[in-house]
Amino acid sequence: MxxxxxxxxxxxxxxxxxxxxxxxxxxxxxxxxxxxxxxxxxxxxxxxxxxxxxxxxxxxxxxxxxxxxxxxxxxxxxxxVGSMIETPIFYEHLSAIENLEIHLSYMGIQNTDIQKTLGIVGLHNIGNQPVSQFSLGMRQRLGIARAIIHHxxxxxxxxxxxxxxxxxxxxxxxxxxxxxxxxxxxxxxxxxxxxxxxxxxxxxxxxxxxxxxxxxxxxxxxxxxxxxxxxxxxxxxxxxxxxxx
Missing domain, CATH: 3.40.50.300 (P-loop containing nucleotide triphosphate hydrolases)
Structure with missing residues (x-):
């Protein structure tokens, strides 16, 4: 084929x-x-x-x-295109939601369901926890969320x-x-x-x-x-x- x-x-x-x-x-x-x-x-x-x-x-x-x-x-x-190359880097003092909001703003994209995307990658109920407190696995999940959030x-x-x-x-x-x-x-x-x-x-x-x-x-x-x-x-x-x- x-x-x-x-x-x-x-x-x-x-x-x-x-x-x-x-x-x-x-x-x-x-x-x-x-x-x-x-x-x-x-x-x-x-x-x-x-x-x-x-x-x-x-x-x-x-x-x-x-x-x-x-x-x-x-x-x-x-x-x-969405991507995650090497170790993803975030604003450490901000939450996952705030990091994704900044990413979407940078791309000029609005009306995206951030909570839904976080749920898709398994980041449920993390609230306002700063990324600095995330484990390596949580950071990887957030990196994937950032890569797919703009579809x-x-x-x-x-x-x-x-x-x-x-x-x-x-x-x-x-x-x-x-x-x-x-x-x-x-x-x-x-x-x-x-x-x-x-x-x-x-x-x-x-x-x-x-x-x-x-x-x-x-x-x-x-x-x-x-x-x-x-x-x-x-x-x-x-x-x-x-x-x-």
Missing amino acids: DYESAVKVSGLVKTFNQKEVIRNCNMTVAKGRVYGLLGVNGAGKTTIFKLLLGLLQSTAGRIEIFSEDIQIGKNRILRD PKLLILDEPINGLDPVGIREMRELFQDLVKKHDMTILVSSHILSEIEQISDVIGIIVDGSIVEEIELAYIEKDFADGLEEYFFSIVNGGMKRND
């Missing part, structure tokens, strides 16, 4: 201090699907996410989000379940699946927890030394690798053979 692209990356290059950290990278994320981006530490996952969001300027290549060049239509495009079409999440307990991980898994099925979102997500990526993703992308070396339907992995995603992932990062259709 052919899917329309939400994200298309072609020949992407990013250099820092004359060193290429992203090398001739190509990526295609189809609309209405969950794309799991995997790689070892330092492979370039977070850098790619920052490039997609316009937080970093690419050295070469092209990034299209919903068929628009991010360098040309950045402000317009980002209104339809984006594309959600980019870097290690979104970091700090969550098993119950929280399961709740987030169900939330992500619900966002795709009921709210027509596309999700691009990275995680070190391969079992979680395996449960939520439709497509897997594997990045090695700054370049995506394989994009594959999860169904193919389940068919060809008895031990699932973990076996496949290590076969790729350790220099194993890619699947040939």
Whole structure:
């Protein structure tokens, strides 16, 4: 089945201090699907996410989000994108509600049900408690709430379940699946927890030394690798053979 692209990356290059950290990278994320981006530490996952969001300027290549060049239509495009990159940062002395109100004001968005969004991510009855008193898991939940509160079409999440307990991980898994099925979102997500990526993703992308070396339907992995995603992932990062259709 052919899917329309939400994200298309072609020949992407990013250099820092004359060193290429992203090398001739190509990526295609189809609309209405969950794309799991995997790689070892330092492979370039977070850098790619920052490039997609316009937080970093690419050295070469092209990034299209919903068929628009991010360098040309950045402000317009980002209104339809939600993200959580690395550890989310908040106004520590303010409550969750106040933090989300500031975020919405910054985006020029009104009439959004903040309490409903907090409930969706499992932050019930927190009242005026300042974020400085939040646990790591609560901060992650608030970061996800901030990413989805404006009902984006594309959600980019870097290690979104970091700090969550098993119950929280399961709740987030169900939330992500619900966002795709009921709210027509596309999700691009990275995680070190391969079992979680395996449960939520439709497509897997594997990045090695700054370049995506394989994009594959999860169904193919389940068919060809008895031990699932973990076996496949290590076969790729350790220099194993890619699947040939």
